[in-house]
Amino acid sequence: MSDISLSDLAWITREELSSHMLGSDAAPQLPDHIAVIDVRDSDHIGGHIKGSTWVPSSELDYKTPELVRTLKDKEVVVFHCALSQQRGPSAALRYLREKRRLDPQSKTEGKGEDAKKDEKGQKVVVLTGGFTQWQEKYGADKRLTEGWKKDIWEFGY
Template identity: 65%
Template sequence: MSDITLADLSYITREDLSKTLLESDSAPALPSNLAIVDVRDSDHIGGHIRGSTWVPSSELDYKTPELVRTLKDKDVVVFHCVLSQQRGPSAALRYLREKQRLDAESETVSKGVVKEGGEEKEEGDNQKEKDEKSKGEKKTQKVLVLEGGFVKWQEKYGPDKKLTEAWQKDIWEPGY
């Protein structure tokens, strides 16, 4: 069982996230080291953060393992929902726990590596393999939750087409 809890989650402000998006050399695409996961369900209408991936919270049970594998090369993964009070943090927690589980499984499998022909490898068997192993060491991935969710994001950046796609003012104008 995982020891990761909601108290372990870290947050990112809308200002810090927007700065990262605007300073990217890959704009209008997301920076290659960043993923933004929007876990809103039917409340996804009315706009979304540019380049975000929509994974409704109702699908997280079966999509989380796939997400962990797909996003493994990202340095930063940001989760959010409409307010980032329930679904966003829960999705980030689920992602972290699944990542921890899969990492533990892969460590167990890699300990029993066998050569062609069925011979066990010795520790000092091959320098090239050692070098490749050190290159493949796991980097730490930051998993964050967007403070205030999409509501706070769109209050400041909704009309900005460099940061928000498909924003509909009439949906958000009355307030959330």
């Protein structure tokens, strides 16, 4: 059994993530050191965070080892689903546990507000409120959101 649990997960707000994306002088984009993994399934329609990678939660069983390998050089990995209540946090846990399985020497430090950071400096966090909260504030902002469809979201999730 893993010693990593839901209470160990760290969170990032939509404002914190957007400030990273808007922080450069260049055109707004996801910085190279951050990866955003969207684990929504069919509810992925209607928009997504610009630069995010869509990995449906139904595919996580076999895609998590690949994610660990491809994201190893990222400083921050952000997971989210629609509300970040179940699929997003579960995906973050699965990712952390797979990292531990593939590299048993890798220990993680910090709890709760102290972002989970392993010895190689990677933080794994969950987007507070998921895409639902994100799109409430940034859905129409084409600098931060791609493919947003107002009519899908206007009556809530």
